[in-house]
Amino acid sequence: MAPDLVPAHVGIIMDGNGRWARERNLPRTHGHGEGLKAAKRIVRAASDLGIRCLSLYAFSTENWKRATDEVSYLMDLIKTHLKQEFRFYRENGVRVVHSGNRSGLPADILAEIDETARETAGFTGLTVNLLVNYGGRDEIIRAANKASETGALTEKSLSAALDNPEFPELDLLIRTGREYRISNFLLWQSAYAELWFSDKYWPDWEASDLAEAVAGYQKRNRRFGSV
Numbered sequence: 001m002a003p004d005l006v007p008a009h010v011g012i013i014m015d016g017n018g019r020w021a022r023e024r025n026l027p028r029t030h031g032h033g034e035g036l037k038a039a040k041r042i043v044r045a046a047s048d049l050g051i052r053c054l055s056l057y058a059f060s061t062e063n064w065k066r067a068t069d070e071v072s073y074l075m076d077l078i079k080t081h082l083k084q085e086f087r088f089y090r091e092n093g094v095r096v097v098h099s100g101n102r103s104g105l106p107a108d109i110l111a112e113i114d115e116t117a118r119e120t121a122g123f124t125g126l127t128v129n130l131l132v133n134y135g136g137r138d139e140i141i142r143a144a145n146k147a148s149e150t151g152a153l154t155e156k157s158l159s160a161a162l163d164n165p166e167f168p169e170l171d172l173l174i175r176t177g178r179e180y181r182i183s184n185f186l187l188w189q190s191a192y193a194e195l196w197f198s199d200k201y202w203p204d205w206e207a208s209d210l211a212e213a214v215a216g217y218q219k220r221n222r223r224f225g226s227v
């Protein structure tokens with residue numbers, strides 16, 4: 001693998017948890033638990049590959065429409081993970097940041113996200129961007145409102161008002177689970193992202209799947225509108 005062509009920013013729509021569980025006659029929530037284990041495997045794999053930023057779509061602004069039990073389970077899963085896994089982030093030198101609408105999130109989740117972000121702020125390896133209560137349109141509207149307070153709205157001023165403006169644009173957008181949609185994921189940042197779709201359900205994802213996606217990305221000819 002050519003190290004100089006490693007994508008700086010990879011985003012993943014981690015899809016297929018529910019179907020993974022259903023095929024095993026397990027509750028959907030079990031699929032999310034396995035999905036979290038896959039997320040940890042892929043965080044390690046992304047570090048090993050030298051990826052700088054990894055955005056993980058953990059809960060969208062639309063996911064509130066799911067059954068109350070599933071929503072509570074997901075919120076609890078994220079909260080408990082952040083509470084218990086500081087060691088995992090420290091051992092891998094991973095910094096954690098959050099993207100999403102803070103005002104719609106329960107206070108206990110927000111507190112855990114903020115504490116993890118504070119505690120990992122000095123780590124210099126991979127940065128993991130956890131998308132919780134995140135919608136691409138919502139982020140753009142919030143950024144546009146913020147940017148227009150200080151003057152004319154331009155691409156530069158809007159970019160600077162995004163949730164994590166220091167992040168490079170998305171290089172590689174991966175969606176697992178045999179669905180071929182963007183689903184409101186990092187809409188502004190993915191303007192020139194290369195797309196990679198995987199037939200595997202997210203809980204089945206391994207380090208080799210990420211390596212395959214990155215190798216596929218390295219074969220693309222990115223032109224950014226030029227010839």
Ligand code: FPP
Pocket residue numbers: 014015016017018019020032035036039056057058059060063074077078081130177
């Ligand atoms: C989509 O699968 C998955 C989600 C909505 C939740 C993803 C969340 C995790 C994997 C937990 C990650 C947490 C951290 C802290 C990284 P789906 O339920 O829509 O699957 P389906 O399409 O098969 O029903």
